[in-house]
Amino acid sequence: MSADGDKTFYTVTMARVYADQGRNEEAARIYRYLLDRTPDRPDLQRALDDVLAKLPEAPGGWADIAGSVERWISLMLRYNALRKLEQTRLPSEAMDRR
Known part of the structure; x- marks a missing residue:
């Protein structure tokens, strides 16, 4: 899934699937996209924070x-x-x- 491509699958479920697979960068990209569209979702922010914590510095x-x-x-x-x-x-x- 490219950063500039179709965002049809940019869903919470897809982000969770990526996170479960250890594909944390992809999960973070989706969570950021979702937060840009719905910033009043603390659950998304927590999920993004969790994924970011798993990324190497x-x-x-x-x-x-x-x-x-x-x-x-x-x-x-x-x-x-x-x-x-x-x-x-x-x-x-x-x-x-x-």
Whole structure:
């Protein structure tokens, strides 16, 4: 079942089947979908919490990598903004020198 595919089978029963089979990522995906549609269901939230508790934690290295990528993007955006600023300043400075 793809994340972008047909959600006909995104039911509580299907989520439970996946959870019982140890397919916790698929179960979590369905529970999240159901909670988005009916957020006032504490039973779904509890079921999602139970499934998420069974998922392995992501290695700490990924958090470090994500932080580095975010910082790199931020620096690239600042660098590009600085270059644009310098390009707008250069023509006026050249006129001052005349």
